[in-house]
Amino acid sequence: MNSGSIRKSVIIDTDLDKAWSKISKITKLDWLQGQKSTKFLGEKKNGIGSKRLISFEDGSDVEEHIVGWRVREYFSYIAISGLPLDAYHATISIKKIKKSVKITWESYFASDSTKNEFENFKKFLSNFYTQSLKNLKKEF
Numbered sequence: 115m116n117s118g119s120i121r122k123s124v125i126i127d128t129d130l131d132k133a134w135s136k137i138s139k140i141t142k143l144d145w146l147q148g149q150k151s152t153k154f155l156g157e158k159k160n161g162i163g164s165k166r167l168i169s170f171e172d173g174s175d176v177e178e179h180i181v182g183w184r185v186r187e188y189f190s191y192i193a194i195s196g197l198p199l200d201a202y203h204a205t206i207s208i209k210k211i212k213k214s215v216k217i218t219w220e221s222y223f224a225s226d227s228t229k230n231e232f233e234n235f236k237k238f239l240s241n242f243y244t245q246s247l248k249n250l251k252k253e254f
Contacts, residue, residue, distance in 0.1 A: 115200070115224055115225070115226055116224065116225050116226075116227065116229060116232035117222070117223065117224040117225075118222075118223060118224075118232070118236050119220065119221060119222045119223070120219075120220065120221050120236065120239055120240050120243060121218065121219075121220040122218070122219050122220070122240070122243040122244055122247055123216055123217065123218040123219070123247070124216070124217050124247040124248070124250065124251050125211065125214050125215070125216050126214060126215050126216075126217060126250070126251050126254050127213065127214050127254065128214070128215060128254045129210075129213075129215070130186055130208065130210045130215055131186070132254070133208055133215040133217065133254070134185070134186045134208055136250070136253065136254075137189075137206055137208065137217065137250070138160060138185075138189065140152075140159075140160060140164060140166055140180065140189070141153060141154055141166050143168065144249075144253070145246060145249040145250040145252075145253055146168070146246050146249070147242055147245040147246045147249060148170045148171045148172065148242075149168060149169075149170060149171075150169045150170055150171045151168075151169045152166055152167065152168045152169070153166065153167055154166055155167050155177065160180075160183070161180065161183045162180055162181060162182065162183050163179075163180065164179075164180045165177065165178065165179045165180070166178050168196075174196055175195075175196050176193055176195070176196030176197060177193065177194040177195045177196055178191045178192065178193050178194065179191060179192055179194055181203075182205065186208065187207060187208065187209075188205050188206060188207035188208065189205070189206060190203065190204065190205040190206075191203075191204055191205075192204075197223075198225060198227060198231070198235055199223045199224065199225045199235070200224050200225050200226055201222075201223060201224040201225075202221060202222075202223040203221060203222050203223070204219065204220065204221035204222075205218075205219075205220055205221070206218070206219050207220075217247065217250065219243050219246075219247060221239070221243075223239075
């Protein structure tokens, strides 16, 4: 079993409420690299227990369930399907820094794939986080 983690952050010149309002809309992901559409799966629209399906331009779909939620601080989610992993848990957190906010996206994941396949996916995921956070910053 291969396991790893990624942690990427971005500083954005905006206030905490505006940043939280943007990132906590879990199906409004225009900033997510390669995202084609996102929809809710179920009645719950935010907080623990809400679910989403993200469709990407490459034809892949990823189902995610929110498993942690603290308003104006963070939300955590797990991928149920769509990734070449056996386990994936991620958190997007937000912290006020003077007149800016720091948004951090970190994840922990594991897979029975070969070491080479795992390392290639880890590199892809790292670049995906970096580019998505750059896109998010541009929206402010």
